Each structure stands twice: as C-alpha cells, then as structure tokens.
Amino acid sequence: MSLLNVVDLHTSYGPVNVLAGVSFTVQPGETYALVGESGSGKTTVIRAIAGLAPAQDGSVTFEGQEIRGAPEKVMRPLRKDMAMMFQDPVGSLSPRLTIRSLITEPYRIQGMKDKDLDAEAKRLLEMVNLPTHFADRYPYQLSGGQARRVGVARALALEPKLILADEPTAGLDVSVQGELLNLLNDLRERLGLAMVIITHNLSVVRHVADRMGIMYLGRLVEEGTTETIFNNPRHPYTRCLLSANPEPDPDARLERIALKGEPPSLLKRPSGCEFRERCPFAKDICTQTPEWEVDGGHGLRCLAPLPQ
Amino acid sequence: MTETLLEIDHLSVDYETGRGDLNALRDITFNINKGEIVGIVGESGCGKSTLISSILRLTAPNTRFREGEIRFKGQDLLQAPERHMRDLRGADISIVFQDPMQTHNPVLTIGQQMLDIQHRSKQSKADKLAHAAKMLGAVGIPDPEARLKQYPHEFSGGMRQRIAIAMALMSEPDLLIADEPTTALDATLEVQIIERLQELQREFHCAILFISHHLGVIAELCDRVVVMYAGAVVESGDVREIFHNPKHPYTRRLIECDPGHIKERARVLPTIPGEVPDLANLPGGCIFRDRCDQAMAQCASDVPPLDQLKEGHHAACWLNHEEATT
Numbered sequence A: 001m002s003l004l005n006v007v008d009l010h011t012s013y014g015p016v017n018v019l020a021g022v023s024f025t026v027q028p029g030e031t032y033a034l035v036g037e038s039g040s041g042k043t044t045v046i047r048a049i050a051g052l053a054p055a056q057d058g059s060v061t062f063e064g065q066e067i068r069g070a071p072e073k074v075m076r077p078l079r080k081d082m083a084m085m086f087q088d089p090v091g092s093l094s095p096r097l098t099i100r101s102l103i104t105e106p107y108r109i110q111g112m113k114d115k116d117l118d119a120e121a122k123r124l125l126e127m128v129n130l131p132t133h134f135a136d137r138y139p140y141q142l143s144g145g146q147a148r149r150v151g152v153a154r155a156l157a158l159e160p161k162l163i164l165a166d167e168p169t170a171g172l173d174v175s176v177q178g179e180l181l182n183l184l185n186d187l188r189e190r191l192g193l194a195m196v197i198i199t200h201n202l203s204v205v206r207h208v209a210d211r212m213g214i215m216y217l218g219r220l221v222e223e224g225t226t227e228t229i230f231n232n233p234r235h236p237y238t239r240c241l242l243s244a245n246p247e248p249d250p251d252a253r254l255e256r257i258a259l260k261g262e263p264p265s266l267l268k269r270p271s272g273c274e275f276r277e278r279c280p281f282a283k284d285i286c287t288q289t290p291e292w293e294v295d296g297g298h299g300l301r302c303l304a305p306l307p308q
Numbered sequence B: 001m002t003e004t005l006l007e008i009d010h011l012s013v014d015y016e017t018g019r020g021d022l023n024a025l026r027d028i029t030f031n032i033n034k035g036e037i038v039g040i041v042g043e044s045g046c047g048k049s050t051l052i053s054s055i056l057r058l059t060a061p062n063t064r065f066r067e068g069e070i071r072f073k074g075q076d077l078l079q080a081p082e083r084h085m086r087d088l089r090g091a092d093i094s095i096v097f098q099d100p101m102q103t104h105n106p107v108l109t110i111g112q113q114m115l116d117i118q119h120r121s122k123q124s125k126a127d128k129l130a131h132a133a134k135m136l137g138a139v140g141i142p143d144p145e146a147r148l149k150q151y152p153h154e155f156s157g158g159m160r161q162r163i164a165i166a167m168a169l170m171s172e173p174d175l176l177i178a179d180e181p182t183t184a185l186d187a188t189l190e191v192q193i194i195e196r197l198q199e200l201q202r203e204f205h206c207a208i209l210f211i212s213h214h215l216g217v218i219a220e221l222c223d224r225v226v227v228m229y230a231g232a233v234v235e236s237g238d239v240r241e242i243f244h245n246p247k248h249p250y251t252r253r254l255i256e257c258d259p260g261h262i263k264e265r266a267r268v269l270p271t272i273p274g275e276v277p278d279l280a281n282l283p284g285g286c287i288f289r290d291r292c293d294q295a296m297a298q299c300a301s302d303v304p305p306l307d308q309l310k311e312g313h314h315a316a317c318w319l320n321h322e323e324a325t326t
C-alpha cells in the first residue's frame, strides 16, 4: 500500500484555479521531489495534503485513510506521522517562544507528558548541528539558516513516517545542506522515513530524490525516476528547466534553452497545451489538449515529446 | 577610472547576549566600486545579514558597533543622523531582505505598498500604479494589474521574493543589497533575474552586493567575491580566482561541497566536519583551525593576517604567508 496517495487534487481561490488536478503517490521510505515554476502550486499541494490549504476536489489518502478536508480532530493525531517543514523559516516560528519551547512543542501538542523536554531539546539541537545553548534564544536572534535548522528539528521531533518539506535547504550553506541531506538520508534508512521535498535546487533533487514530478500551472507535466528525468527529460518545460541550472563555475558555457514569453495568466488559462505559447518545440498539433500518459512508470503531458 | 562607492573599514559588531558579547563581525574590510557586482558567500551564521543590516543601520536592539566605519560616497553611515539614513534607504541604497515578509506589510495590498515607496515621486497615482504593474511584469508576475489588489499571503514564496526585488529596483538605486533573493525561484526565473540585475548594472551603473549560498549564481553574476567565516573575511578576489584558484582552505572546501559539482548520485554528500567556533568565546589563532585539514602548529597560536597575494586577491591563511615570505 502506498503511504500517500494524491488523486486529481483541485484547489481554487475564488475564480483562480491554482491546482487543476494533481496526482502522485509516495511509497514508504521513498523520497519524491516536486519541482517546477515558481507559482505553479507546489506549496499549495503539500499544504492541501496537510490540511492547511483548501482542496475542493480530489482525494488524499494517508496509510489508506481519506484525509482531504478532514477536520482538525482527525488531522491532529496524524500530524505525529506527517510533519511539515515550511518554506518561510523565520515567519513560521512564533516570535515569543524560545527555541526550546518551539522544538518541543510537537510533544506538548500530542500530549506526551512523560518526555524530558530539556533532554529532548538538547538531542534535537545536536541532531541539526546547532549549539545546545541556542535553546534559550528567540527566533530573531538566529540567522536565516539557523532558523531553517530549528524548523527541521521540530519536524523530526516525533519521528514521523512522512515529511512534507518545502525548500528545506534554502538558505543553508553547502556544508550544512550536505549535513541535513545526509541526516534525512540516514533517517530514511533507519526509520523508513518518506519525504515529499519541494526544492528549486536541482543538484539537491539529483542526490536525494528517488522520483520526481515537474509542475507547470497547477498540473504535473512530467514524472519519473530522478535518473531518467535528468538523463532524458522528454517534456520541453523539463528540458528548459534542467538546462537553466547555474553551474558553480564562472567559465561554464551553458547551452540554455530559453523559455519564450511570460508565465501565463491563471485567470485566463491558455487553450490547447498550456505551455504552448512559451514552448520552444511547439508544433501545429499543440492547439489540442494533451492528456496525461504513462509509459513504463514515466508520466508525460505533451503531444510532441522530445525523443528518447 | 574605478570610483569607490562603499567602503567597509575595520568594522567590528557585537550582539549583547545573556552569555556575554557575541563578536558577530570582526575587523571586516572591503570596498565596492561604482557599478560593481560583489558576492558574499560563507557558512550559515557567519554574519552576512548582520553586515548588511549594519550598512543600513537596521540592526537588532542588542547590536553594538564596537569599531570601524562604513562609508557610502565618502560619508560615515554609522555617524550619520537617522534622518539622513531614512533618505538613503530605498533611494540611493535599496535592499532585498532574506525574509521577504520583512519587506511586505501583511495588512496592505501589494499595490498600496508599491505606491507608498514612490512617495517621493510627483507622478499621478494612476501613473505610479502603472509603473508598479510594469515592474511586476518585469520580474515575471502574470496579471500584474489584478495582482496589485492582492495581499502578500496570496502570493507564492517565489512571487514574494520577486516583488521584493521589483520594489528594490523601482528607485534605480546606486547600491542594491540583496540577501539571498533567489532561494525560492526556479532555475529559469533565477537566470531571468540574474540577467535583469546585470542589465540594471549596465544601464544605470548600479552596484550590487549579492549574498547567496548558491555558488552557481555567484559564479554567474558576480565580478568579485568575498568569503566570510565566523564573522571575518577569510578570502576575497576576482570571481575566477576564487573559483579556480582558491587560496583559503575554507573556500576550497566550500566549493568542493557544492553538489553542483557531483554529477553522479552520491549516497553521502561531502561536508566540512566539525563546528563553527562559539562567537561569544572565540579561540585564539586561526578561526578555521579546528576544521582545517592543513592546520600547522602556528595556526593554533597566531591569527593569520589578510595578506594580499596578488592585485585584488586577499586571503587569511598561514599557508600563503609562508609562500609569500620564502
């Protein structure tokens, strides 16, 4: 049984159709990366899974239980097994609480009274490589990367089965980023932790994700194992995205495939293939609407995919 | 002729804490010339945000300026009257904060906020709104006119970052300071923003101080790079020198840790073992010593000076000092 099963998820804010049918599954112990254009709906997907954003249609099952639109009474006990790391690290930490209270809050919310909170705070800080005296600090006294690590410690406190991580390594230096990813990898091996990770850092995706889904305008346009996608992206948007990644070498000559035009309006979605106006590979046939097609575990929404 | 715009001169800044003074910045010295793009890299917590909030004098209440000067067009900003600083901020010097929520007021629409920052302009309200919509379009926000009526929480993380960039660019500043402005942008947009910044530099000769952990972006955008570690500058130089010929072991390790270099999937990513020293309780000698794989006896006793190795390339490491003197 899949740990998480998202089927045809729809979210609208008023007339704006932010998610137009998103489906994917995550197996126990698997890391699934969601990548894609800024504003394409990645954060909304994982917030909707966690019950923090509306989802008017579709289904979300966690360990077989339907949770889309479930009341807080149902969600609260599940939060022990499903933890969230937020995109905005400082803003998601309550400014009046010390770091000790913040990282041990999950125990209090779950009513785990028998825990030695001081000892737990110490353990969690060490786990994310922060000095233990940080327990007495307030969020404003942390650097951006330190606040990010506090968010990670908090999410890991209850040893969840699934982590929904929104840009967990943004704002970390490459060494701390490596430590964090190694830690998550280790938890995956030891505890079977599964993860949905949103990140714009394609180098990170390549190293941590088993499978990845690429989003554009509220839908998946391609999905497959990380290896196949990097070696042979078949959707033109994926190809453009991967070719843009800046290389850590001032003399790198990148052969970028430029996207044409501007991100389209959500108020007036383009007809036919929604990527058509910006697609460098568009054909006449692309005025028709591409369907989601899966071939050997590789999903694609394109009428004229790039060659294999 | 290169003309100096900003001079950071022997700057030392402390935070007062319950555990004593934390030496967040120690003896920082570097310049930014007019029209130059300078990148700052360094480990998380090394003092990058402290440095830029010091330049604008927007520091936390427990900050103490212990020593040094920050001169902008020759004037010492640490001594300038607050009124003068208010005039500079958002006009001559603009900033994009690390946390875009620091820029955006949650209870005002984006349109209102973009009108407010144009308060100096004599244009009509309609013209100001049109200008705001144009700037949003320039950073890739679709439906800009409709979007002006929305509140910050109605935008995605990357959109908030792009709005912060658009707002900082509106005044065509002489110096743009950007603290990790592209962390929430996908690679294609990131490249688009880099190109927009480069254009700005060419058109208006605007200097940029750009902080990022994304070494790919630094390599692509910057002319010069300053590397910081634990509150000090450990190396600075031309971007090619820093990436191809790093002279400080920390810089070298940092570049080696970038997963962008590792093309095959790695089970364990490289890191720099050990911990950053406690800034409230600094050890003697070289601050990188505990983590340095090339440390020598001298490194424990004496602080290495920031030597000039060649024109424009500085590093603070005894390895080079030995080379230079023998």
Ligand SMILES: Nc1ncnc2c1ncn2[C@@H]1O[C@H](COP(=O)(O)OP(=O)(O)OP(=O)(O)O)[C@@H](O)[C@H]1O
Binding pocket: A140, A141, A142, A143, A144, A145, A146, A171, B015, B016, B017, B022, B024, B043, B044, B045, B046, B047, B048, B049, B050, B051, B060, B062, B098, B279
């Ligand atoms: N108000 C404060 N009081 C006490 N310590 C502080 C305060 N603000 C920051 N610090 C500490 O000062 C050091 C430098 O912080 P700063 O925010 O400048 O780091 P940074 O280089 O911007 O890091 P990052 O890359 O993670 O954003 C950190 O160790 C941080 O914990």
Ligand SMILES: Nc1ncnc2c1ncn2[C@@H]1O[C@H](COP(=O)(O)OP(=O)(O)OP(=O)(O)O)[C@@H](O)[C@H]1O
Binding pocket: A013, A016, A018, A037, A038, A039, A040, A041, A042, A043, A044, A045, A087, A266, B153, B154, B155, B156, B157, B158, B159, B184, B185, B186
């Ligand atoms: N509360 C809200 N009210 C109205 N619109 C919203 C709200 N939250 C998100 N949106 C809109 O939904 C769309 C998708 O936003 P989302 O935050 O999911 O994008 P994202 O893929 O996470 O982008 P980024 O990479 O920039 O973080 C955007 O157009 C955004 O403006």
Ligand code: SF4
Binding pocket: A235, A236, A237, A273, A274, A275, A276, A277, A279, A280, A281, A282, A283, A286, A290, A301, A302, A303, A304, A305
């Ligand atoms: S369907 Fe056509 S326009 Fe759409 S992505 Fe494929 S090739 Fe491009």
Ligand code: SF4
Binding pocket: B248, B249, B250, B286, B287, B288, B289, B290, B292, B293, B294, B295, B296, B299, B304, B316, B317, B318, B319
């Ligand atoms: S001075 Fe010594 S310890 Fe410091 S970086 Fe150089 S070799 Fe390493």
Ligand SMILES: [Mg+2]
Binding pocket: A042, A043, A044, A087, A166, B156, B157, B158
């Ligand atoms: Mg997001």
Ligand SMILES: [Mg+2]
Binding pocket: A143, A144, A145, B048, B049, B050, B098, B179
């Ligand atoms: Mg910072």
